[in-house]
Amino acid sequence: MQRDLTAALLAQAPDATGPVFDPFVGSGTVLAAGMVLGRDIVGWDVNPLAILICRVKSGPFHLGAFADAATRVVPTGVLRGRPEERFANWRHWFTEDVALGLTALRRRIRMEPQVATRRFLWLCLAETVRLTSNSRTTTVKLHRRPLEQVATRPDPREVFARVAAESVTRLAAAADELSQAGVLSRGWYRGNVSLQLGDTRKLTWHGQRSAVVVTSPPYGDNTSTVPYGQHAYLPLQWIDMSDIDVAAGNDYLSSTYEIDRRSLGGEKYIEACDECRLRSQSPALNDVVDALANEKRDRRNRVLAFTRDLDAALGVIAGTLEYGGVAAWTVGSRRVGGQIVPLEQMLVDLASAHGFSHIGTLDREIPPHRKRMAARNRTGATMQQEHVVVLRRIAP
Secondary structure, three states: OHHHHHHHHHHHOOOOOOOEEEOOOOOOHHHHHHHHOOOOEEEEEOOHHHHHHHHHHOOOOOHHHHHHHHHHOOOOOOOOOOOOOOOOOHHHHOOHHHHHHHHHHHHHHHOOOOHHHHHHHHHHHHHHHHHHOOEOOOOOOOOEOOHHHHOOOOOHHHHHHHHHHHHHHHHHHHHHHHHHOOOEEOOEEOOOEEEEEOOOOOOOOOOOOEEEEEEOOOOOOOOOOOOHHHHHHHHHOOOOHHHOOOOOOHHHHOOOOHHHHOOOOOOOOOOHHHHHHHHHHOHHHHHHHHHOOOOOHHHHHHHHHHHHHHHHHHHHHHOOEEEEEEEEEEEEOOEEOOEEOOHHHHHHHHHHOOOEEEEEEEEEEOOHHHOOOOOEEOOEEOOOEEEEEEEEEOOO
């Protein structure tokens, strides 16, 4: 889907030579699609785990070295010593045996000399943490497993070996596709991939403006958005943050909510002037806020805070796109206080103030394998449909 969408957007501007830009790069779906097309890629994200995923996906694809290292770092025999106490209350999330196994893996990964190899191994360790911790895997939120499941957590060494083998297979398939497209040389992508950790509302664009923007901001049925920060919290505790990005520090892990707090809608306080401005810019938002007038103030603030931050991101993103360039946003309409929040229409309203015209909106059902939330919550059905909003940046 993303490859076809990216290719179609590039066809709308055949003479554009700038990079494909994803300001919320996430797990790198747009990055991978742009690479197959041989384009330069720029990706931003506030979540260090997302940046790690994308660094591994962008290469180098030194698969033999990765496979050898994955075998080398798995300890055998009886593990001795004490597990590292990675953070406060760690015993709530890890059994003693699991923590000891993760400690052994972490220490061996740190000894690998090549940063590309370490990043691959860190990513495998991140998935191992997810699968062996006491947190449930059925949701991105941190929820402890029932006691009977906690008592039967698998050996991290066995999980890591399996995850590494599967990861090498997936990377090999991606490398083969890039090779067939003629954009891979000795395991290195021929184009340029620039990844930056940080808040899209605050980052600065450098170089040639982008040819197209293809993105999907965090959205969902949680208090603010999908809590990807919670999802990343436990894995990142075991990873050397300096191997991810120079801007990555332990301040990202000051609490389970810190990464989400830095994301869109994370700060709930709303200035009265911001509320007035946003409501005047977006009739769709104005209707939602009016409909929530008799609800708890927090519910209005959820919607307004996310909209305020989305509007700020739009202002930055508009400046990265060349005139005539096209942007495609995949969003969903969440429900707050029983009210549908039509994010696709709010996005169109806000974008017009930043020099965008609306080309059209495509609707699609969210594929079941991509839906990491329950079908229903306390207020009713969760979102089942996505909308791809296509915009064009017009000259002033």
